[in-house]
Amino acid sequence: METMRLGEYKLTWLRGGVTHLDGGAMFGVVPKPLWSKKYPVNEKNQVELRTDPILIQGNGHNLLIDAGLGNDRLSEKHRRNQGVTEESFIEEDLKKLGLETSDIDAVLMTHMHFDHANGLVKKVGENEVPTFENAKIYVSDIEWEEMRFPNIRSRNTYWEQNWKPVQNNVYSFSQEVQPAPGITMTRTGGHSNGMSVITIEQEDELLIHMADNMATHAHQNVLWVMAYDDYPIDSIKVKEQYMDIGYNNEAWFTFYHDYKYRAVQFDSSGNIQNKVLREK
Secondary structure: OOEEEEOOEEEEEOOOOEEEEEHHHHHOOOOHHHHOOOOOOOOOOEEEEEOOOEEEEEOOEEEEEOOOOOOOOOOHHHHHHOOOOEOOOHHHHHHHOOOOHHHOOEEEOOOOOHHHHHHHEEEEOOEEEEOOOOOEEEEEHHHHHHHHOOOOOHHHOOOHHHOHHHHHHEEEEOOEEEEEOOEEEEEOOOOOOOOEEEEEEEOOEEEEEOHHHHOOHHHOOOOOOOOOOOOHHHHHHHHHHHHHHHHHHOOEEEOOOOOOEEEEEEOOOOOEEEEEEOOO
């Protein structure tokens, strides 16, 4: 498991599953000859995308960013269409760290699309119950509303089975919340209307987790947004804002989906000066 430290906090990437989605959809209107130079693609025109939650430990807290694919929660059709080759090993990884699911204090949900939210729920016998039984689930109120009342487009990714079992654990917020000292969730919109960006500030260090507003390092260009984005112009605006903040502060950017990088640190010119690579 890859780790990095930022001030009082230690970050560890857990294995939450692997999907392979259409490369054209992942890069929207960007021509394949351009994006394929930055991100590898297979013979089916699919790109590998991790679904790996980030465990944040420090200041007496055990937090997760997003929840992975979960286990046995996808139909064969979904597994095929999403190119799933691996499901979650989060519980096994937590055990290696001396933790149980009951030790997780909160799950910070950037948004509730199934590839981020499936792991919130697990099956125990015939019942579906919260995976992280003691965790408060933070999500913006707009995202939580659409999760429960999806529209004709979003119902394909906002699933009832991912919210009903955890509804009593949810804490929704309107614009901003601080689940732990120095950690802030801010609703920005973009990829989804209720999308949240997570930042960690520690003295002169800054970390930005943009989740699917910048799904991989290859999406660094502010105009490279996904066809999956519900509000692509908002995605561009969010990227412009946070890339500017990140460059000026030489911030770390972390990833949930990237096949190669767990985190990259950009200099003021937007060049990668430090990185945390995924171990293979």
